[in-house]
Amino acid sequence: MSTFLQCLSVQFRVIGALVMRELQTRYGRDNLGFLWLMGEPLMFASGVLVLWRLVRGEFQQGIPVITFTLLGYIPMLLFRHTVSRVLNCLRDSSALLYHRPVTLLDVIFARILSEIAGNLLTFAFAFGVLFATGLMDWPTQPALVFLGYFYMAWFTTGVGLVLGCLSDRSELVEKFWTPLSYLFIPLSGAYFLAAWANDTWREYYLLLPTVSAFELMRAGFLSDYVRSYWDQPYIAVWSASTTLIGLYLFRSAHRHFVVR
Amino acid sequence: MIRALGVTKDYRMERGIHRAIDDVSFTMNRGEKIAVLGLNGAGKSTLIRILSGVELPTKGTVERQMSLSWPLGFNTGFHPAMTGNDAARFVARVYGKPFPEVRGRADDFAELGRFMAEPIRSYSSGMQARLAFGLSLAVDFDCYLVDEVIGAGDQRFQRKSREELFEKRVNCALLLAIHSPDIVRSYCSKALIVHRGRAKIFEDIELALEIYQGL
Numbered sequence: 001m002s003t004f005l006q007c008l009s010v011q012f013r014v015i016g017a018l019v020m021r022e023l024q025t026r027y028g029r030d031n032l033g034f035l036w037l038m039g040e041p042l043m044f045a046s047g048v049l050v051l052w053r054l055v056r057g058e059f060q061q062g063i064p065v066i067t068f069t070l071l072g073y074i075p076m077l078l079f080r081h082t083v084s085r086v087l088n089c090l091r092d093s094s095a096l097l098y099h100r101p102v103t104l105l106d107v108i109f110a111r112i113l114s115e116i117a118g119n120l121l122t123f124a125f126a127f128g129v130l131f132a133t134g135l136m137d138w139p140t141q142p143a144l145v146f147l148g149y150f151y152m153a154w155f156t157t158g159v160g161l162v163l164g165c166l167s168d169r170s171e172l173v174e175k176f177w178t179p180l181s182y183l184f185i186p187l188s189g190a191y192f193l194a195a196w197a198n199d200t201w202r203e204y205y206l207l208l209p210t211v212s213a214f215e216l217m218r219a220g221f222l223s224d225y226v227r228s229y230w231d232q233p234y235i236a237v238w239s240a241s242t243t244l245i246g247l248y249l250f251r252s253a254h255r256h257f258v259v260r
Numbered sequence: 261m262i263r264a265l266g267v268t269k270d271y272r273m274e275r276g277i278h279r280a281i282d283d284v285s286f287t288m289n290r291g292e293k294i295a296v297l298g299l300n301g302a303g304k305s306t307l308i309r310i311l312s313g314v315e316l317p318t319k320g321t322v323e324r325q326m327s328l329s330w331p332l333g334f335n336t337g338f339h340p341a342m343t344g345n346d347a348a349r350f351v352a353r354v355y356g357k358p359f360p361e362v363r364g365r366a367d368d369f370a371e372l373g374r375f376m377a378e379p380i381r382s383y384s385s386g387m388q389a390r391l392a393f394g395l396s397l398a399v400d401f402d403c404y405l406v407d408e409v410i411g412a413g414d415q416r417f418q419r420k421s422r423e424e425l426f427e428k429r430v431n432c433a434l435l436l437a438i439h440s441p442d443i444v445r446s447y448c449s450k451a452l453i454v455h456r457g458r459a460k461i462f463e464d465i466e467l468a469l470e471i472y473q474g475l
Binding site: 010013014016017020021024025093095096097098099100101102254255257258259 | 271309312313314315316318328330331335336337338339340341342343346349350351353354355356
């Protein structure tokens with residue numbers, strides 16, 4: 001038992017060191033430093049928020065546009081940015097694998113964790129500003145927002161593990177990812193409410209794995225305006241199975257990995 | 261003790277498979293200083309990487325009963341955007357040592373001064389080697405794996421690293437890939453000749469050097 005705990009503490013130490021390294025090298029120490037973690041998504045998000053608010057007005061089909069846009073845009077960025085950053089991550093971090101306590105899995109977890117942390121900070125900051133200025137209301141059911149975000153992060157982790165590992169074996173992964181990541185925008189559930197579909201189509205719509213996550217977050221904020229639909233076991237099964245496949249791929253990854 | 265048993269490493273090439281290491285077995289005891297002799301491309305670096313655990317063997321096993329350094333060679337083991345201080349912080353965290361001590365001891369050896377705050381990509385290759393070496397000395401491994409890098413440094417670096425490895429650390433084991441017969445004669449008790457992926461230990465240094473010169 002004590003050796004297991006020791007291993008666990010080494011694991012945490014190593015992942016901590018990798019996350020710090022990630023923040024230092026990506027954002028540097030100049031001006032805002034690691035706060036740039038939020039900078040890029042915030043700039044994107046404010047552009048989108050302003051545009052949608054101008055084009056669509058305050059409400060769209062009876063739903064507050066700003067809340068709707070923020071809840072769609074930021075979690076969608078989480079998935080797209082994390083997976084993009086995870087592709088070829090092993091190759092890029094190859095030098096760090098010179099240190100035996102550092103494993104391939106640590107490297108990819110560190111990257112996924114720092115992306116999730118950045119996205120969560122962005123989400124919190126953007127919500128803070130919008131709430132303070134009265135542009136957004138406090139969520140009616142905060143627990144549902146967290147639950148939806150949790151599934152989004154878990155699913156992202158699973159897909160990130162699988163594609164991160166496969167991208168090291170074949171360049172095709174990267175080639176397919178670019179169009180797929182654009183296709184993900186309309187198919188994610190970020191900008192289309194399940195309530196807008198009729199009963200037959202809604203069933204199919206909910207088969208897209210992340211729709212439930214977005215619907216859960218919207219349920220937390222917009223329950224006074226619209227009904228949300230979700231299937232928790234379904235997205236949990238997707239997240240768990242991608243995570244397991246990812247972990248399985250990593251089991252044999254080290255044997256094939258060439259440290260350059 | 262470190263024991264390699266039937267270690268074999270295959271790499272996938274554009275065409276077919278390249279066997280870089282072929283069924284290598286040997287034992288290295290605490291405090292032993294072993295020279296690794298072989299032509300370029302014989303498999304020395306691959307063998308060192310496998311011993312250190314950076315890469316896994318295709319077949320065979322490596323048993324490690326002492327702590328091993330990372331391979332100290334031309335690849336530093338750090339990201340080029342990290343500064344010397346970042347690297348010290350990274351090493352301190354990963355190997356569980358206090359940062360001020362790691363930084364202090366590394367810089368005593370590496371003498372980088374103000375450059376500790378600059379990114380590694382701005383270093384000359386000699387400075388990179390000094391940093392990596394200094395950091396590994398700060399961790400106090402039982403065994404150091406050195407891949408040619410000593411022979412490449414300037415005379416001051418060579419003198420300091422000799423002092424550290426051979427004089428101050430008599431009880432440290434050392435596996436040293438090197439081309440200089442003088443260093444082998446003065447400091448090593450055994451030699452491991454690596455040739456076309458095969459490797460054999462020689463207790464007789466002169467014999468080993470003679471074979472090496474005939475390759």
